[in-house]
Amino acid sequence: VIIMAPASLILLGATVILQVDLLPDKKFLLLPPVNFTIKAINLAQVLLRWEPNTDQEQRNVQLGYHVKINAPQEEDYETRNTESRRITILHKGFSASVQTVPWNDRSLQPSSWVSAELRAPPGSPGTSIVNLTCTTNTKANNYTHLRPYQVSLHCTWLVGKDAPEDTQYFLYYRYGSWTEECQEYSKDTLQRNIACWFPRTFINSKGRDLLAVYVNGSSEEAVIKPFDELFALHAIGNDEQKPWTKWFLIAVMATICFILLTFSLICRICHLWTKVFPPVPAPKSNIKEFFVTINYEKTGSSETETEVISYAEEAGSETLEDSVF
Ligand SMILES: *[C@@H]1O[C@H](CO)[C@@H](O)[C@H](O)[C@H]1NC(C)=O
Ligand SMILES: *[C@@H]1O[C@H](CO)[C@@H](O)[C@H](O)[C@H]1NC(C)=O
Ligand SMILES: *[C@@H]1O[C@H](CO)[C@@H](O)[C@H](O)[C@H]1NC(C)=O
Ligand SMILES: *[C@@H]1O[C@H](CO)[C@@H](O)[C@H](O)[C@H]1NC(C)=O
Secondary structure, three states, X not given: OOOHHHHHHHHHHXXXXXXXXXXXXXXXXXXXXXXXXXXEEEOOEEEXXXXXXXXXXXXXXXXXXXXXXXXXXXXXXXXXXXXXXEEOOOOOOEEEEEEEEEOOOOOOOOOOOEEEEEOOOOOEOOOOOEEXXXXXXXXXXXXXXXXXXXXXXXXXXXXXXXOOOOOEEEEEEEEOOEEEEOOOEEEOOOOOEEEEEEOOOOOOOOOOOEEEEEEEEEOOOOOEOOEEEEEEHHHHHOXXXXXXHHHHHHHHHHHHHHHHHHHHHHHHHHOHHHHHOOOOOXXXXXXXXXXXXXXXXXXXXXXXXXXXXXXXXXXXXXXXXXXXX
8 A cells, every 4th residue: 555655646646737738728729721612513412621720739639620501501510521512402502611619628619610602503583494393203124124123203394484485404313423314305385395204214212312303404595594403202102101100109009008007917916926926035145245444534634535445355365455545
């Protein structure tokens, strides 16, 4: 005990010094990231990118980033990466802000924000398509095909009310990393495309990806504003199953509860408990009993508190002592 005391004192001191060093003072300022850019990398997909501030004072603090998407739809999240991909509609533009935040230590102040934006694509108002609706249809393929299912896509839309007569629209879809342009259009009386049919697509009807549909256009008289929309495939084929599943689960739970209740009642009535579970005889204890004694001693002069914890086995084979000052 006496030999160990200085060693543990040194250890304690070292821990305190280390903690003080780790504890950042109020002058430690977090700087916002630099070179924040937003780039459209695909249909309805953007890449947000930034760099850590090179002037940032290095301390033993882990840093992360708080990203706030302002448009087209508010969203915010934190990340330790310096880039982030988002799937989003882009015809209304896209804007976001990012700040440096302490990753674990909430006592530190986050940095100021830096912002960037992707402007809405140009075009005359009222020229983009409206009322876009898309449906998918899944059909089993014959066995000679590589893919067992074949998903077709059919989209219809209305011509923008201020679109010139010579407007022509073009539709593209993206599913995952696959992008395809429509080859089979239906036309209105002015020969403008108003519907599209893909007999087979790269869409996985069981996948979780969002389907992105993008329609742009051209005209001699005006710049045609593009339009894009995201479709959740699961929102179209699986909704009917949900209420049924829920009620089925509730019924199963209710049945289980009822059975358990009935069983416990029967058990009580017939005193089955004692028959099924006879009282367990207390095992003869061969285990050596374990004693823990805690003594507090206060020495009046030095105000030091001494805690002595001693563990002693009854058999006296080994004695362990530990002291903390
Ligand atoms: C930010 O961008 C500028 C110009 O493109 C470049 O010179 C600089 O190195 C970049 N900063 C960082 C930290 O990457
Ligand atoms: C197109 O959609 C708007 C609302 O988004 C609706 O008011 C209008 O009736 C729709 N037009 C047609 C022809 O379906
Ligand atoms: C199966 O697919 C092959 C190749 O696409 C086609 O030639 C054949 O007629 C199909 N068979 C049936 C029964 O549809
Ligand atoms: C429409 O978008 C596609 C894909 O981004 C592009 O290749 C094409 O040039 C665009 N067409 C017009 C008329 O803007």
